Every structure is written in C-alpha cells, then in structure tokens.
Amino acid sequence: xxxxxxxxxxxxxxxxxxxxxxxxxxxxxxxxxxxxxxxxxxxxxxxxxxxxxxxxxxxxxxxxxxxxxxxxxxxxxxxxxxxxxxxxxxxxxxxxxxxxxxxxxxxxxxxxxxxxxxxxxxxxxxxxxxxxxxxxxxxxxxxxxxxxxxxxxxxxxxxxxxxxxxxxxxxxxxxxxxxxxxxxxxxxxxxxxxxxxxxxxxxxxxxxxxxxxxxxxxxxxxxxxxxxxxxxxxxxxxxxxxxxxxxxxxxxxxxxxxxxxxxxxxxxxxxxxxxxxxxxxxxxxxxxxxxxxxxxxxxxxxxxxxxxxxxxxxxxxxxxxxxxxxxxxxxxxxxxxxxxxxxxxxxxxxxxxxxxxxxxxxxxxxxxxxxxxxxxxxxxxxxxxxxxxxxxxxxxxxxxxxxxxxxxx
Numbered sequence: 463x464x465x466x467x468x469x470x471x472x473x474x475x476x477x478x479x480x481x482x483x484x485x486x487x488x489x490x491x492x493x494x495x496x497x498x499x500x501x502x503x504x505x506x507x508x509x510x511x512x513x514x515x516x517x518x519x520x521x522x523x524x525x526x527x528x529x530x531x532x533x534x535x536x537x538x539x540x541x542x543x544x545x546x547x548x549x550x551x552x553x554x555x556x557x558x559x560x561x562x563x564x565x566x567x568x569x570x571x572x573x574x575x576x577x578x579x580x581x582x583x584x585x586x587x588x589x590x591x592x593x594x595x596x597x598x599x600x601x602x603x604x605x606x607x608x609x610x611x612x613x614x615x616x617x618x619x620x621x622x623x624x625x626x627x628x629x630x631x632x633x634x635x636x637x638x639x640x641x642x643x644x645x646x647x648x649x650x651x652x653x654x655x656x657x658x659x660x661x662x663x664x665x666x667x668x669x670x671x672x673x674x675x676x677x678x679x680x681x682x683x684x685x686x687x688x689x690x691x692x693x694x695x696x697x698x699x700x701x702x703x704x705x706x707x708x709x710x711x712x713x714x715x716x717x718x719x720x721x722x723x724x725x726x727x728x729x730x731x732x733x734x735x736x737x738x739x740x741x742x743x744x745x746x747x748x749x750x751x752x753x754x755x756x757x758x759x760x761x762x763x764x765x766x767x768x769x770x771x772x773x774x775x776x777x778x779x780x781x782x783x784x785x786x787x788x789x790x791x792x793x794x795x796x797x798x799x800x801x802x803x804x805x806x807x808x809x810x811x812x813x814x815x816x817x818x819x820x821x822x823x824x825x826x827x828x829x830x831x832x833x834x835x836x837x838x839x840x841x842x843x844x845x846x847x848x849x850x851x852x853x854x855x856x857x858x859x860x861x862x863x864x865x866x867x868x869x870x871x
Contacts (some may be wrong), residue, residue: 468733476552482652486645486702487732488563491523493643495541501638502543502609504688508541508602510609510631511594511763517611519733522547522566526558529692535614536573539566540594545601574616583616591620598626606866609634633675641827647852650829651861653690654850657738658864660684661726668720670745674698674711681726690730691719694806698724698848705837705844706794718745721753723846734806738862739848749870753843757870759791760836760845767799767834768849768858775827782826783813792816792838794844796835803831803850828853829861 498521502510513516515528521541531537531552548560555756559568572593573579574586599797608621609631621814642650660681667680671690680700685693693759696710703709716722718814721842722739741757743749749757766785784799795814802808813819830851837844847866851858 466476470502482649482732484815486648487523488606489645490643490649491562491564493646493858494520495522495547497638497641498541498635499543501634502541503863505609505629505634506720506730507543507607507609507629507634509540509545509598509604510611510634511613512539512541512631512635513537514609514632514635516733517632520635520639520805522549522559522564523562523733524549524551524559524564525691525733526555527770531824534577535575535612537571537580540597542601548597554607567665575614584620587620588615588623590617591624594621595626606735611763636645639804639808642804642829642852643827644868647829647861648680648735649732650736653728653732653734653739654736654862656685656690656730657681657690657726657728657736658862659688661738661740661864662725662793663745665742668722668742668744668746671715673701673713673715673720675713677716678711679723681724681728685728685730689732691733692728692729694727695725695736697800698722699729702842704741704846705841707796707837707844708848719742719747719750721756721843721845723844725846725848727807729806733775734811735803735806736862737803737807737850738864739833739846740864740866741845741847742867744779749867751771753845754838756838756841756843759788760834761866761868763787763834763836764847765848768832768860771800771824771830771832771853773824773853773855773860776821777810777812777822777823778815779819781812781819784815787814789837789840791836793839794832794835794837794841796805796846798833800830800832803829807831818848824853826853830858 515532518539536549539554547566549566549568556568569752572590573868579586607627613629661768663680698711699709702718704723705722722744728736759841761786798811801811810822832849834847850862
C-alpha cells in the first residue's frame with residue numbers, strides 16, 4: 463500500500479512528513495521565482511502585481527491566511543523581471559517572511575477592499591496605485607504597463623489615472639507554473655504521499671451507517687496532522703448522489719453495497735496539490751454487475767487516455783483520439799479529459815473534442831491529472847476516477863499510486 467515508504471524511496475532516510483533534504487526547498491524557490499521572471503521577460507512586461515495567494519506562494523513561498531486573503535485582497539507582492547521583489551503584507555504580519563530566504567523588501571499593504579476601506583475605497587485605491595506607479599518609475603522608468611493577476615475595477619481605474627496599462631498576469635503565471643523541476647516533483651510527491659495516507663485512512667474507516675461527512679473528515683485529519691494546508695472542495699458522494707457527479711459531501715448515511723466516490727483536491731505539505739479520485743463500495747463488498755460495468759468503463763477511459771499523451775501532441779489531437787465515450791454516458795461526462803496540476807489545478811484544461819476547447823501542446827515536465835466520470839444519463843450511480851501523472855519524454859508516469867479496484871474488472 464502506498465504511504466510514507468514511497469516518499470522514503472525518493473528522499474534520504476531522515477526525511478519524514480514536514481521535512482525535506484537540506485537545500486531542496488531553496489532550490490525549488492529559486493527555480494520558481496526564475497520561472498516567473500523568465501515569463502515576464504518573454505511577455506515583455508517589466509513586473510507583475512500578485513494578489514492570488516497561490517501565485518504569491520509560487521513566487522516567494524510565503525503564506526498568510528491563504529483562503530481568507532484569496533477572498534480579501536489585503537496582501538500582494540510585486541516581482542520585477544530585472545529588479546526587486548516587494549512584499550506588501552497585511553497588518554502586522556511582516557514576520558511571515560522571517561523563515562523564507564527570499565531577498566525581498568517588505569512594506570505594509572494598502573487595503574482598499576470595501577471591508578477595510580469602507581467609504582474610502584476610491585481614495586485608498588489611488589494611494590495604492592501611486593505606490594505601484596512609483597515602483598515602476600524607480601525600477602523600469604521607460605515602462606508604463608504592468609501585469610496583475612487579479613484586480614477589482616477601482617484598482618484598474620486608479621492605475622489608469624496614473625498612466626499605467628494592465629496586462630493579464632494570471633495567464634502569465636499559469637504558463638510560468640506549467641513545467642516542474644526535478645526538485646519540485648519531490649515536493650509534490652511528498653504532498654501526494656500524505657494525501658494517499660489520508661485515502662488509506664478513509665478506506666479503513668469506511669463502514670455502512672456512517673455519514674459522508676464523517677468519512678470525508680478522515681482525509682482532512684490526516685492532511686492537517688502531517689503538515690497539509692486545506693482542501694479546495696468537498697467532493698464525496700454515495701449511492702444515488704454519485705450520479706450526476708459534482709455533489710459535495712452531506713450528512714447522508716451510507717448504505718452497505720452502494721458506491722462511494724470522492725475527489726481529493728487536497729493542498730498538502732509545502733503547498734502542493736494532490737488531486738486523486740477513487741470509487742469503492744460501502745463496506746468494501748463485491749460490486750453488482752452494473753457497478754462493475756460502470757467501473758470498467760471509467761478504468762478503460764482513464765488508462766486509454768493516459769497511454770495516449772505524449773510531448774509534442776496538441777490538446778485537440780489528444781481530444782480527438784481519446785477514448786470514445788458511449789452515448790449513454792456522454793451527457794454526464796466530466797468537465798474535462800485532463801488538466802494541469804501544481805499547487806492547485808492549473809493550465810491546461812483539456813475539453814472533450816465535441817466541446818471545442820482551446821488548443822495547445824503537451825510538454826515534458828508537465829504534471830497532469832487524467833479524469834474520468836462514468837454515469838448513465840438518468841442512471842442510479844456513477845464512478846469517478848482520477849490519476850495524477852508526470853509527462854516525460856516517453857509518456858505519462860503515475861505520481862499517485864493508490865490502488866484501483868482491479869478485481870472488479
């Protein structure tokens with residue numbers, strides 16, 4: 463069974479959850495910041511203002527109330543392509559930078575969201591924009607544009623009044639985060655191993671009569687205990703709630719023999735995501751013939767598509783050649799065939815060919831999640847499977863290794 467032993471296979475014996483070999487995180491931090499700066503230069507943009515807490519974590523490895531600051535724009539970072547990093551920190555929180563060896567100037571954030579500024583939003587936004595404009599004049603005096611990943615209308619207007627135009631920084635950061643270094647993969651694998659320990663805990667705890675929420679709590683417990691951070695969704699459902707998919711866990715009492723499916727969406731240690739889906743029967747009893755039919759189709763879709771992807775293949779080519787889904791399942795199909803994964807779900811998201819998604823090209827060094835949901839239109843139950851993989855020169859290599867129910871096939 464996968465667990466911490468697989469982490470030990472990649473890391474020195476002294477490594478345990480919450481710890482990595484000396485110097486590894488520093489190399490990851492350097493790699494990520496340089497990826498951001500390289501993308502700024504490639505895009506011919508002198509700097510980016512980051513509000514998205516995941517982007518801030520990627521560029522600086524600093525973290526402060528990430529879910530709260532994701533809703534309340536009260537913490538931001540400016541990174542110059544050829545210049546300084548300036549961290550604007552929430553009230554009296556400069557100390558969150560103490561343990562991270564990033565060469566950055568730390569200032570107090572100007573908070574102009576309505577919660578903090580009330581009737582002074584416009585004035586505070588002007589104050590914020592003046593400071594950003596001053597930084598641009600000091601560090602890139604010939605430039606009058608800047609990238610921003612997230613920005614409310616008042617801020618966009620205030621920058622415009624300073625003569626600064628805004629470039630889409632979220633697109634820039636999505637591309638920067640796409641390719642993982644070997645060191646970064648070790649950090650991601652640590653998060654996956656913690657997640658799979660949580661899945662194993664769920665597997666052992668699952669019994670008829672418990673609620674969906676009670677089972678889901680086991681994953682949270684193991685993640686937090688081992689240094690993880692949060693879980694982005696609550697996607698766990700049982701019985702008739704597995705069809706259609708995308709129902710979050712509830713107080714429903716699970717019944718022996720019905721299907722239970724989940725999608726972890728777990729942000730584990732060091733801020734990396736482990737996105738894994740499995741489907742079991744409640745009580746781990748032998749499935750019915752119909753449950754086996756659903757599971758076999760999901761397993762076939764997942765592994766057929768995983769075997770197809772190669773570097774240099776376009777997204778549309780993959781979508782066109784992907785597993786041919788029978789009509790009875792098509793209406794309830796998952797929202798994508800595959801998507802990128804890093805600290806959270808990231809570029810690309812690859813649609814079914816019939817959905818006419820955007821095109822692009824697979825590259826070695828991408829980490830991806832291959833998706834399958836199989837449920838008859840109007841059916842009673844459904845099966846959700848998902849595998850996290852690394853794309854190498856030779857194709858997909860699994861990063862998530864938790865067992866499938868192969869004896870159902």
